[in-house]
Amino acid sequence: MTLERYSRQILFPGVGEAGQRKIRQATVGLLGLGALGSTLADLMTRSGVGRLVAVDRDIVEPSNLHRQTLYTQADADAGLPKAVAARKRLREINPDVDIECLSLDLGPDNALDVFEECDLILDGADGFETRYLLNDVAIHLGIPWIYGACVAARGMTATIIPGATPCLTCLFPEPPPPGSQETCETGGVIPPVATLVASLQATEALKLLVGDRPSLRRGLLSIELWPFRTVLIGESALPSPDCPACQGRKLRFLAGSAESRSARLCGRNVVQIVPREPLGRSLRELAPRLESLGRVRTMEGVLHLEIDGLTLTLFPDGRALVRGTDDPGRARGLYSRLFGS
Ligand SMILES: [Zn+2]
Helix, strand or coil: CHHHHHHHHCCCCCCHHHHHCCCCCCHHEEEEECHHHHHHHHHHHHHHHCEEEEEEECCCCCHCCCCCCCCCHHHHHHEHHHHHHHHHHHHHHHHCCCEEEECCCCCCHHHHHHCCCCCCCCCCCCCCCHCCCCCCEEEEHCEEEEEEEEEEEEEEEEEEEECCCCCHHHHHCCCCCCCCCCCHHHHHHHHHHHHHHHHHHHHHHHHHHHCHHHHCCCCCEEECCCCCCEECCCCCCCCCCCCCCCCCCCCHHHHHCCCEEEEECCHHHHEEEECCCCCCCCCCHHHHHHHHCCCCEEECCEEEEEEEEEEEEEECCCCCCECCCCCHHHHHHHHHHHHHH
C-alpha cells in the first residue's frame, strides 16, 4: 500500500499515520448497496479500509440511478446484481481494499456469518426490520453500528455502541407497522439527502476506526433539507435500563422469532409474504401512493400492483402474493421497498 494515496487524509490531525494504519487494519460491514450504501462503500473504499464486507439482495434498476452513485446506465441495462456491479466499481476505485460484496437477502440464518469479522457495521438498509436484525447482530458481536435512513428530503442517523449508547430498540421499541411510513418508492427521495446522511455515517465510522470515541457525535440526528431544519435529540442519553435487546439480551430478530416478513414460495412463480403486524394504513389510503409506480387496481377488497414485471396482490391485513418470481428474497425486497417493513 502506498501512503501517497492517503496523504491528504493523513495530514488531517484526527487521522494521522497511526490512524491510517488502524483504518487499514479494519474490516467494515455494510448492509445495503443502495443510495446510502453506494456512498458509504465509496467513502470507505477511498479511505483505505482493509476489508469491506457488503450485502445487498437487489439488482440495479433504472430508477436507482439518480441517487445510487456506484452504478451506471450499463449496469441497469444489464440488470446486474448490485453486489456484482458495486464490487467491480469499488475494485476500480481502490485495488488496495479487499472488497467482498455478497448478493444475498440478510436474515437471521446468515447475518452473524456475514458480519462476524467486522469491526463495525454501516446501515444502508431499506427496511425497518433489517435494521432491528442489524441491532441484534451488533449487540451479539459487541461491535458498533451506525444507523442511517433517508426518504424524501429527510434523513436520520445515530451511532450505536452496544452498552454505551441507546440501541435501536431503546430508541424505538418496535418497528413501525408495514405501510405506516413513507419509503423512497412511495415518498420519493432527492439524491443529496442520501449522500449527506451517508457522509455523516462515514465520518463517525472513521472516528471509530481510528479510536477517537470522544469525538463521536452523540444522539439521534434528524435532518430536513427542504426546507432546512436539524434536530439532535438524546445527546446524553444512556441505554434504557429495561431495554430487552441491549440490556436483557433478548435478540428476537436474530433468533428469528420476530421476523415479520416470512416469505415462502407457494406455487410456481408465486411468493407469499405474511407480515407479523397488520398494515398501518388501509388499502384505500395506500392505493394513491402506489399509482406512480405501476398499474394499480383495487377490486374485491384486494389491491393489485403491477411493478417491475411482477404483480403484487395485497390483502387488507398486509399479506401479499408476489407473482412473477420464485425468489423469496426478491419478493421480500419489493415488499420492503413499498411498505418499509
Ligand atoms: Zn437497547
